[in-house]
Amino acid sequence: MWIFYAFLVHVLLLGSILVINFRSTVIQDLQPQTSLLAYALDAPASRLVLFATDGLRAASFFEDNCRHVPHLREIFMREGLVGISHTRTPTESRPGHIALLAGFYEDPSAVFTGWKGNPVKFDSLLNRSGYSFSWGCPSIMGVFESVTRRGGGVLFHSYDDKVYESARWATYRLDEWVFSQVSVFLDHMKNKWSTSSPVVFFLHLPSTDRAGHVHKPATTLFHNSLNITDRGIWEMYQQLEETFPDKQTVYLLTSDHGMTDTGIHGSGTQHETETPFMLWGAGVSRTATTVGNRKFVANDEGVQLPLHELEQAQLTPLMSALIGLPPPMNNFGILPTGYMAVSEEYEAMAAHSNALQLLAQYEKLLEQHRKGLFADILNNFDELSQAEIDAYKQLIVKLHTKRAYAKSLARSNVVMELALKGIDYYHGYYRNCLLLSTTATFLGWIFYLYRLLSRNSAGKLQIMLERQENVSRIALDVSMFLLLFFLVAQRAPIAIAFYLLLPIPVWMMALKPKACGTSSAAVPISQPAASARLTSASQLLLIIVCAELMVFTFFERRLISVCFVAFGCYNNWRNFVPNSREFYTWLALVVILACFPFLPLAEGYQNWYLFLAGVVLALLKEFWSKKRRSSYSHHTKYCNAVILLNTVICAYLDSEDYDIPIVLCVASWSFLIYAFVSIMINKEYNPEERLAQICFNLGSLHAMLSTSYESVFVQLLTMELSLALAAVNVNSDKSLLRSSFSILLYTLFSFFGMETLKSLDLFDSNSGRCFIGKYAPFVTMGLVLLKHFLPVLMNLSTLYTHCEYVRKKERKIFICMLIICNIMGLNFLYLVRNQGSWAEMGASIVNFNVVGLIPVVLLLLSWAAQLLLGLITIVLKFQ
Numbered sequence: 001m002w003i004f005y006a007f008l009v010h011v012l013l014l015g016s017i018l019v020i021n022f023r024s025t026v027i028q029d030l031q032p033q034t035s036l037l038a039y040a041l042d043a044p045a046s047r048l049v050l051f052a053t054d055g056l057r058a059a060s061f062f063e064d065n066c067r068h069v070p071h072l073r074e075i076f077m078r079e080g081l082v083g084i085s086h087t088r089t090p091t092e093s094r095p096g097h098i099a100l101l102a103g104f105y106e107d108p109s110a111v112f113t114g115w116k117g118n119p120v121k122f123d124s125l126l127n128r129s130g131y132s133f134s135w136g137c138p139s140i141m142g143v144f145e146s147v148t149r150r151g152g153g154v155l156f157h158s159y160d161d162k163v164y165e166s167a168r169w170a171t172y173r174l175d176e177w178v179f180s181q182v183s184v185f186l187d188h189m190k191n192k193w194s195t196s197s198p199v200v201f202f203l204h205l206p207s208t209d210r211a212g213h214v215h216k217p218a219t220t221l222f223h224n225s226l227n228i229t230d231r232g233i234w235e236m237y238q239q240l241e242e243t244f245p246d247k248q249t250v251y252l253l254t255s256d257h258g259m260t261d262t263g264i265h266g267s268g269t270q271h272e273t274e275t276p277f278m279l280w281g282a283g284v285s286r287t288a289t290t291v292g293n294r295k296f297v298a299n300d301e302g303v304q305l306p307l308h309e310l311e312q313a314q315l316t317p318l319m320s321a322l323i324g325l326p327p328p329m330n331n332f333g334i335l336p337t338g339y340m341a342v343s344e345e346y347e348a349m350a351a352h353s354n355a356l357q358l359l360a361q362y363e364k365l366l367e368q369h370r371k372g373l374f375a376d377i378l379n380n381f382d383e384l385s386q387a388e389i390d391a392y393k394q395l396i397v398k399l400h401t402k403r404a405y406a407k408s409l410a411r412s413n414v415v416m417e418l419a420l421k422g423i424d425y426y427h428g429y430y431r432n433c434l435l436l437s438t439t440a441t442f443l444g445w446i447f448y449l450y451r452l453l454s455r456n457s458a459g460k461l462q463i464m465l466e467r468q469e470n471v472s473r474i475a476l477d478v479s480m481f482l483l484l485f486f487l488v489a490q491r492a493p494i495a496i497a498f499y500l501l502l503p504i505p506v507w508m509m510a511l512k513p514k515a516c517g518t519s520s521a522a523v524p525i526s527q528p529a530a531s532a533r534l535t536s537a538s539q540l541l542l543i544i545v546c547a548e549l550m551v552f553t554f555f556e557r558r559l560i561s562v563c564f565v566a567f568g569c570y571n572n573w574r575n576f577v578p579n580s581r582e583f584y585t586w587l588a589l590v591v592i593l594a595c596f597p598f599l600p601l602a603e604g605y606q607n608w609y610l611f612l613a614g615v616v617l618a619l620l621k622e623f624w625s626k627k628r629r630s631s632y633s634h635h636t637k638y639c640n641a642v643i644l645l646n647t648v649i650c651a652y653l654d655s656e657d658y659d660i661p662i663v664l665c666v667a668s669w670s671f672l673i674y675a676f677v678s679i680m681i682n683k684e685y686n687p688e689e690r691l692a693q694i695c696f697n698l699g700s701l702h703a704m705l706s707t708s709y710e711s712v713f714v715q716l717l718t719m720e721l722s723l724a725l726a727a728v729n730v731n732s733d734k735s736l737l738r739s740s741f742s743i744l745l746y747t748l749f750s751f752f753g754m755e756t757l758k759s760l761d762l763f764d765s766n767s768g769r770c771f772i773g774k775y776a777p778f779v780t781m782g783l784v785l786l787k788h789f790l791p792v793l794m795n796l797s798t799l800y801t802h803c804e805y806v807r808k809k810e811r812k813i814f815i816c817m818l819i820i821c822n823i824m825g826l827n828f829l830y831l832v833r834n835q836g837s838w839a840e841m842g843a844s845i846v847n848f849n850v851v852g853l854i855p856v857v858l859l860l861l862s863w864a865a866q867l868l869l870g871l872i873t874i875v876l877k878f879q
Contacts (some may be wrong), residue, residue, distance in 0.1 A: 002452060003859075005509070006818060008810045009445050010852050012502060013438070013825065017848055019495045021834040024109035026120040026330050027361045027428050032128065033326035041346050043324025044283020045250035048129075049201040049240060049627050050319070051233050052100065054093055054137070055209025055265065057258030058084045060217050060226065061276035065297045068223045071234035072253065072278060076305070077298060080280025081288060081339060085309030085315060087257050090115075090837045091265045091272040093209065096256025096312070097140050101125045101202070102330025103316030108834040111845070115838045121147045123329040125319060126154065133157075136204025153197075157181055167207070171214055172228040175207035179232040186243045193244070198323040203236070205229055212259040217271075245277075250281035250322045254315060266837040277308075277315065279339065283322050289338030291835025310336045321350035327357045332423070334358075334416045337409060337842075344405035348459035349410040352396050358419040359389055365426035372490035381422040384415075430496050434684045435830070440503035442826045448510035449819045453812055454738065472511045480504045546741050547823035550748065554828075554847050557752040561594040564749050568724070571738060575727040576620045582723060589720040593753070596713050602754040603761050609709040611651060614711025615644050618703050621715055623697045631689055632696065636678065640700045643671040650770040660773045668704060668770040675701045679868050685686065687869050691801040694868050698790050704770045710754050714791045717750060721795055725802035739806055740816035743799065747858060750791035757850065758843050760784075789861060796858070796865040807871065810862070817855050824851040 007241060066073040075590060076082045080204065087096060088105045095106040102124040126132040126144055131153035134141055138158040167173040207225055215221035233253065234391050255275035259265045265272045287306050294307040305877050313333030320327045321335055335354045366386065369375055392415050399408040459611045485877060487497040515531055527739070553560040566589045576583035619641065622632070646667050650660055671678040675697040684690055695718055763785070765775050768783040799806050806813060828848040833841050866872040 003814070005448075007856070009441075009506065010856070012447075013441065014849055014852050015847065016434070016438045016441075016499055016502075017829065017832045018111070019499055020431060020438065020765070021832050022111045023427075023495075024107055024120045026107050026118070026122050027102070027108075027364050027423075028120070030123075030329040030360055030364060032329055032356045033360070033400045034122070035326055036324040036346070036349060036353060039349055041324070041349060043198070043322065044342050044346075045248050045281065045322050046196065046246075046324075047124075047199045047244060047249040048319055048323050049236075049249060049281075050203065051236075051251070051253040052097060052136075052202070052204050053208045053229060053253065053255050054204065054206045054253040055257060055259050055269050056275065057213045057217060058274040058276045059258075059271055060208075060222070061083070062296055065299055067300075068226050069230040070227075071230050073238070073299060075234075075280055076278055077303070079286065080278060080284050081286070081308050082278050082296075082298075082305060083310065085254055085275045085277040085310060085312045087273045087275055087312045089268040089273070089835065090268070090841075091257035091267065092838065093137075093140060093256050094118075094143055097143065097204070098122070098124075099312045100254065100256065100315055101144065102328050103313045103333040105313065105332070106835075111577045111834075111841065114641070115842075117143065124148065125316060125325070125328055125333075126200060128320065128328055129200040132200040132202065133206070134202040135181050136202070137174075137206045137725045140204050140206075144578065169214065171207045171211040172208070172225045174210060175229045175232055176207045178203055178205055182236060183239060185760070186239055190243050198325055198832075200323070202242075204801075205233075208255070209259070212265075215264045216261065216263045217259050218261050226452045227384075248282050250283055250319075252315065252319060253278040254312075266839060268837065275312070277310075279318075283340050283342060285339055285341045288336070290336065291338075308339075312743075317350075317354045321347075321354075326353045329357065329360070331357060332413070332420060334413065334420070337413070344409075344879060345400070345403070348400070348405040348412070350406040351416075351749060354394075355412040355415045355419065358416050358423070359392075362419045362422045362426075363389065365423060367718065369426060369429065370490075372492075374486065374490050381425045384418040384422045385665055389415075420719060422543065428501075430492070434496065434499055437500045437503050438829060439826065441499075441506050442822055442829070443505055444506035444510045446819055446822050446826075448506070449815050449822070451510065452815050455817075464657075466829050469512075473508070476504055476508050476511070488553050511543050544823055546737070547820045548827070550744065550806070550820070551824050551827045553748060553752055554757065557738070557756050558597045560749050560752040561597045564744060565590060565594050567741070567745055568720075571742065572724045572727060575724070582727065586720060586723045589716055589723065593713070593716055593720060593749075596709070596753045599709060601756065601759045602706075602708055602710050603759045603764060605708050606655075606766065608651075608655065610709040610712060611706060612648065614706055615648060617712055618696075618699045619720065621646060621699070622692070631692055635809070636696065638694060639671065639674060639678075640696055643667065644700055644703060646671075647700075647770055651707075654766075654769040660769065662773065665771055665773055671704070672701060672771075676868075685870060687871065689802045690869050691797055694797045695794055698794050702787060702790045703792075705767050705783060707766045710787070713753050714750065714794070717746070717753070718798060719792065721798050722802065725798065728803065736809060736812050736816045739803075739809065740813045740820060743796070743813070743858065744817055744820060744854070747792050747797045747854065750795060751788060755788075757846050758839065760788075789857075792858070793861050793865055793868075796862050797869055800862075800865055800869055800871060814855065814859060814862075817858065821851045821855050 027841045054214055061069060062556075087099065090106055092106075092115075094115075095110075098118070099105050102122050107120060107122075107309070109119050109120055110117065111856060124144055124147065126134065126148045132148070133155050134144065135157045136159075141158040148154055148156075159174065163174065165179050182201070208222075209223045211225035215225070218494045237251065240251075254277040257265050258275050260269060260271050289310055291306045291308050294305040294309065296307045297303070298305045311333065314336045315330070316331050316333045317327040317335040318333075318339055320331075322340060327333070327335075328632070331354075333354075335351050337347065337351070340350075362384065363386070366381075369380070372378070392411065395411060396408055399405070399411070476663045480501070483501060487500060492500070520789055549563055553563065572586065576586060616686075622640070623637075646664055650664050653660055653664075679690065679693055679697060682690060682693060699711070699715055699718070762781040763777050764773075764784055765780055767787055768776075771783060772779055828844070828851060831844055832848055835846045837840070863872065
């Protein structure tokens, strides 16, 4: 029954991080604010043209006195504002363009789509405008097309695969396609456009991003591509001015994110988070009143211009205000002051509209909170109450009546800052409570497992629980009732309420005197105290130390070498005969294995000589001993030798870019089946004989999936474990903790010795080169997983063969392992991130999930090892 409980609790704990960290911050059921045009205020512009140069970093724009954007330089030397827009992580295209057009940064709930899209619909500038026309990359067009109201005034145009393929090296062709499409559209609309509604032209220009990836931002080829984009923007500007000669068009050039020198983005380095912006046209100031002291050299004559700085999301309300629109409903940006060449009244009213839009979101969250019965006695955001919001609205009316626009603008800016703080406050209102309740769930579950280890001992804890059974049951029942009543009365969201309640039933199960199947009366007083000693406070402290040590290896793989050497010496040194050949062989293996985590990561790293060494070692290890060599059947020796030769041929053909013949692929698949089936049908009952065949077959199979030193590492690790276990004698000190920690250490070492979780590529085609001629993602993923499971399976088979204690105490060893993994999971619970790059957020989620899944994977692989060894009927029974 405990296995079912373990599965259920772990699934719920894995889900807890989604509720704690990845709930959507996009507020729904909002109403748009009144347009500035409705206040009888004329907007400075009626058209907005947004040039979004994907992946263009500020350093490339300002490099060599803006030499690579000569046409744009000609414009900003004459008019407009130039500066740096500070983006936020993740510096990716989808969240970057949403920040530009919708005014908010990455929604944490995007994790549910694998960061491929936004699961919650949002408002954008394209929705607020009367007409919007967009051209660019299909993925970016799709983001806004799915959330933008459809009609005759909203059009999206994206290029097809043929255009994309033509730009693999000539990256500028993507922008040329956009420019040509816009040019045809403008030619068609010339002298036919008659509307007073605000219009948005959105030109997504992906060439700079593609050029950065292909050519790298500091290269001549990238600069050539940027020059073509610069000239294309200039030509578009000229054509737009000819099509709309009324001087009512405002232009913004900016980027969604930057890029490093190596052509990557996603993290938070300066090159990735600093993008250029250039604003010119109708309603734009020459110099903002809020500009700082930074300047930049604008041309070769040494002319210096002010360098303006703002946050990326601030561009959204600025674009909206320039064409007389309210900000999008989900905008979190604050209108920068002094950027518009407008009257004080217009700027004050634009800021007020921005404040009302932010307050609408804050009031929505406040309203949801105030619906609760206990809202008045719970913590609230005291800096901005509903009364203060009402007072602000009345004050603005009075100030505008008195024409005190400067005071109105200042007050609106203060309120906007407070509104954003309040929104953050209520978005994270339950976060600390959820963390505490999930921690309590972890502790309750760990305590339950701890009692499972002590089920055969009548310790003081068991006696105390039996005596206090009624008290604890009543206390937990009352707590459950009161908390349930509170959450219902407070109208807490269902998911939040569930995880706040979860600790109580877990602790109910943990505190039951007979929860673990044994009472103090059922245990003889004369029973030895060994079991009690094994689960003493000192052992629990030792378990915690071991778990913490394991946690650090997830962030620095080289630490696993320290753990491996320290544990190996502590656990095995005394078991060997001093100065024996076996001792020095084992010690040499430990030292050699400890060096592997310092080598380059195996994923993506190919070394022909190390690969060949792994193949040769797989053969030599099995044929070196005459006793072992004679134990194999003829088909085992021949099949393994032939398949290793097949592996070398496939690796050579792949390195020379030749197609793998279908015959070799069929041979590889046939051996994969043979490797397991031949072991299963083996009539040999001696576990050591079966283990030899397991190591031979699975070692050869692992060599087929290797690309460099992986096979060498796994072969040496299996040899070290076999030597260490062979040296253990019947009088050696045995403990549950030592056995469970040993299994976990070898499992993690077999992975971190070659990889890290961040570097793991489940779709690495190199690992499947012997099996598939053409790339098949899901088949490749299965082969990569098999590659990482095989060393664990071989280690478990070795452990079950040589260690009778593990076979007898399997259940308790796995319970101890669960305790260690749950302590590790408790650490990772507080390390989960919902901000930062996708890689950082994903790594934090993976770390938490992996430690929860390790016991499950090990349990399944232990059954597989016993099945291969023919021991399944002996050790499968759990009492």
